[in-house]
Amino acid sequence: MIEVKKVNKSFTLFNQNNAKITVFKNLNFEVNPGEIVALKGPSGIGKSSILKMIYGSYIIDKGAIIINNKNIATLSAQEILKLRKTSIGYVSQFLKVIPRISALDVIMEPLLNSGDNKNNAYKKSIKLLKDLNIEKNLWHLSPLTFSGGEQQRINIARGFIKDLPYLLLDEPTASLDSRNRDIIINLIKAKSNRGVSIIGIFHDEYSRKKLNVREIDLNIETKH
C-alpha cells in the first residue's frame, strides 16, 4: 500500500527572483494492493510531480509518503536506493539511455543489477520483447534510433521486467497505436491482478476505462 499523507510541495526558484511555486497543500490519498489509481488534471497541475515525490526524486516540504511502512521523506539516500531496487518500478515519460547499449541490455539491466543470473534475465527479457511486439531485428540495436512508440515500449519493458509491488507510470500509453496500447493495457492489468499497487497518468479515456481505474482529480484535491 502507498499512503500519501498531508503532503505539501513547493518549488523555490532562486534564480528567478526567488519565485515560490506551491504545487500541493495537504495532499492525501492511498493506493491499495491490486488497485490502479489514475491521476487526473490539466497539465502543470503536478501529476508527474506526485510520481517523482513517491519515487524520491522530489523532496517534499511537509507530510509523509509511506511505502512498505517506510516514510520516503525521512529515508537516507541509500535507503531510498534500496527501496527502489526491491519495491518500486518507475516508467518515466521518456526513455533515458546511453548510446551503444542494445534494447535487450537496457531491459536486462534491472534484473542483472539485483543479482539475477544472465540466462534467466535473457529469457525474461526476450519474452517481454515478444509480448511487446518489438521486432526481432531491433533487439540488438540501441533504442535511441527507434521510433517514439518503440522507445516507449522499451521503457515500459525496463520498468515491468521485475516483479515489484509498486509501479509508477507516467503516460505509458501515450504515443502508441491502438494495437500496442491494448498490449500495454493488458500488461498493466496482469500486474494489477498480481496485487501490484499502481499509480499512473493516462491521458486517454479509453485506457482509464479499460483499466478500470480509480480516478484522483487533482483539481479537487489541490483546491486550497
Added chain:
Amino acid sequence: MISPLLKVTNLSKSYDNIVGCKNISMSLYPGEVLGIVGESGSGKTTLINCLSGNLEPDRGKIIFNINNKETNFLNISESEKRKFIRTDLAFVHQNPRDGLRLNVSAGGNIGEKLMSVGNRHYGNIRSLATKWMDKVEIDKSRIDDLPITFSGGMLQRLQIAKNLITSPNVIFMDEPTGGLDVSVQARVLDLIRSLVNELNLTVIIVSHDLAVIRLLADKMIVMKNGTVIESGLSDQVLEDPQQEYTQLLVSSVLHV
C-alpha cells in the same frame, strides 16, 4: 544495516591561506557510485586527492571499512598506507598519460599493477592482462605495443583496465571522459557503466559534466568554495535542487 565502506568526517585541507576543502563529511556504501560536481576551484580534486592518499589533509577523519576491517587512513604508518593504496584503492586520471607509463608496453602497464600486489607468475599475468584488454575492448593483438601508438580513447580504456585488474575496493575517477571526443566519451562512459554493474564497483567520480553524473552516479555532492553545499540521490539533486547554486548549475546545461 551495513556499514559504510568509506566514512569521512570534517575533512579540511588548505594551501597556505587558500581553502582547498573545508569540513567535508560524507559516507559511501559498497557498490555505490558517488558523483562530485562543482566549478573549477571548488575543491573537488583536493577532496579526492585527500581521500586517495595523494594529499595529506590538515584535519578530519577518513575511515575505510573493508571486509569488516577498519582502516583509519590518516592514522596508519606510511608503509601501511602505501600498501593500502596499492591493494584497495585505484585512481583513474583525466589524462591517461598521468596514469600510464608510455614507454612500457600495454601489457606491461597492466602487468606492473598486478606485480605490485604480489603476482609473480608471468603466464598468469599475461593471460589476465589479455583478458582485461578484451574487457575494455582493446584488440588483444596490441598487447605488446607501446601506449604511444594508441588513440586517446584507447589510452583511457587501457588506464581503466590497469586500475581495475587488481579488484580494488574503491575507485577514484577524475574527469575520466574529460579529455575525449564526444563520440569516444560515450564509449568510455558505457564501458565504465557496464563494469560498475558487472563487478559491483564502488566509485567516486569527479566531473563537471552533469550528464555523466546522471548516467553513472547513484548519489552526488555539489561543492562550492571548498564546502559541500548539497548532497543526495543524483536524480533528486538534479531534478529538485534545493540550493541556489545547484539550481544555477542545473539550469545552465544546454540541451541539444
